[in-house]
Amino acid sequence: MGLLGILLGLGFLIWMSFRGWSVLVLTPLAALIVAITSGEPMLAHWTQTFMGAAGGFVAQFFPLFLIGAVFGKLMDDSGSVTEITRFMTEKLGIQRAILAVVLAGALVTYGGVSLFVAFFVIVPMAQGLFRAANIPYRLMPAAIGLGTFTFTMSAMPGTPAVQNAIPMPFFGTTPFAAPGLGIIASIVMFSFGMWWLLRAAAAARRAGEGYGREDQIEQVNTAVAELADNALTRERASTSDSFDPHEIHTGCHSTQAPSTFMAVLPLLVVIAVNFIMSMVILPRVDTSFLANAQWGGISLSSVSGVWSVIVALLSAITVLIIGNRKRLLNLRETVAAGANASSLPILSVASLVGFGAVVAAMPVFSLVTEWVLSIQGGPLVSLAVSTNILAALTGSASGGMTIALDALGASYLQLATEISMDPALLHRVAVIGAGTLDSLPHNGAVVTLLTLCGSTHSESYLDIVMSCIIGAVIALVVVIVLGTMFGSF
Structure with missing residues (x-):
C-alpha cells in the first residue's frame, strides 16, 4: 500500500500541475496522500518532514535565486541583453541565423542571465x-x-545556473566540477543540436517550405505581452528557472543601449570571478571557524561552491550598475522587480523538495532505494537514471535533482568513496542527467517558449526533442563512458 500511495501522490501532483494548479498547494496535498496511504502521521510529516526539507532548500539556495534574478533583471533593464543579441545578429547575419540565435542564448545564459529573461x-x-x-x-x-537550456545549464564548467549549484553541498564540489568532461559534453550537445537544426532547415528549403505564417510578428508581440500576466504560464514556469515571468515587464527599461563591451563585461565578470573564487581564493582562506557549532559544524567544501557563485554575481551586479548608472532609470524599481521574480520559483522548487522528502521518509522507499542503487552499470548509471526519472516526472531539473540527491546523495557519495571515484564526476553526471528528460512536453520552459514563438507542440516539439533531449542524452552517455574509463578530468 505504501508504494501505491507514493504513485498516487505523484500522479496527483503531475496531473493537477499540468492543469495549471499551483505547485505551492499541490505538493503538500500530494505529501499528505503519500503519508495517509502509508499509515504515517500526516500532520507530523507536513510540518516536520515537508517543511523541514523545503525550508532547508530555501536556506541553502535562496541567495542564488535572489541574486541571479536581480542580475537578470538589471541586464534586461539596462539594455545589455538586447545589445548582445543585436551584436550577434549583426556579426553573423541572416546567412547564419540559426547559429546566431543559438550563440546569443548561450552567451547570455552562461553569463548568468535567467532563462526567461533571455527568452x-x-x-x-x-x-x-x-x-x-x-x-x-x-x-x-x-x-x-x-x-x-542545454549545455550552458548543465555541462559548461563554471556555469552559474542554479542546477549546477545544487550538487555542490552534497558532493563538496565546485561549479567547475569535471571541467574536461563538461566541455566534451557541451561540444556533443552543441554539435548534435546544430547538425539537426541545419539538416531540418536544409530539408525545408528543398521542399520549398519558407518561414510560414505572415501574421507571426503580431503573434509574437501579442504573446510577449500576454505571457507576463498569464497565471497558467507562471505556474508551469515557476519550477523551471529562477525568474518569475510576471516581473519581466516591471521595472524601468532603458531607452538607450550600452556599448557591446559594456553589455558583455558583466558576463565576463561572472565567469572570471567564479573561477578565481573557486580555484584560487577560497582554497587558500582559513575557514576552520566553520567547524564550530555556531556555523553548523560544516566544512568549506559544503558551501564553497555556493559562495563562489554568490560573489561572482554580486561582483557582476556592481560592475553592471556602475557601468550603466545613466541607463538604469529607476534602480530601486528594477532591483525590486528582480527580487520579487525570485520568490515564486524558490518556493515552488522548495515545495517539490519537501514532497520528495516525505516520499523518502516512507518505510517502503527503502525498496525504491535498493532498486535504484542496484541498477547495473555502477553509481554513474544509477545516478543518471534517478535524476532523469525525477526531472521528467516533476518537469523540473532543479526540483528532480534535489529530490534525488536528498534521498540518495549520501549513498552515491559513499559508493564513490569505496571505489575511489572523484565526487566531481558524480556532480557532472547529476546535472547533465537532470537536464535531459526535464524538457518533456509539460516542462514550463518548453510551454513558455512554444507560446512565445507562436508555435505548438505538434509543429515544433520533435525538433526540441532532437536538439535539446537526444543530444543531451548522447552527451550523458559519453560522459559516463569516459568517466568510467578515465575518471574525472
Missing part, C-alpha cells in the same frame, strides 16, 4: 532573423532551447 529578448531577435532568412518559424523554439 523574452531572444524570441523577437530569432523571429526577425528566421523571417529574413526564410527559415521555418517552427525551428525557432529548438534553436533557442539549444542555446539556453
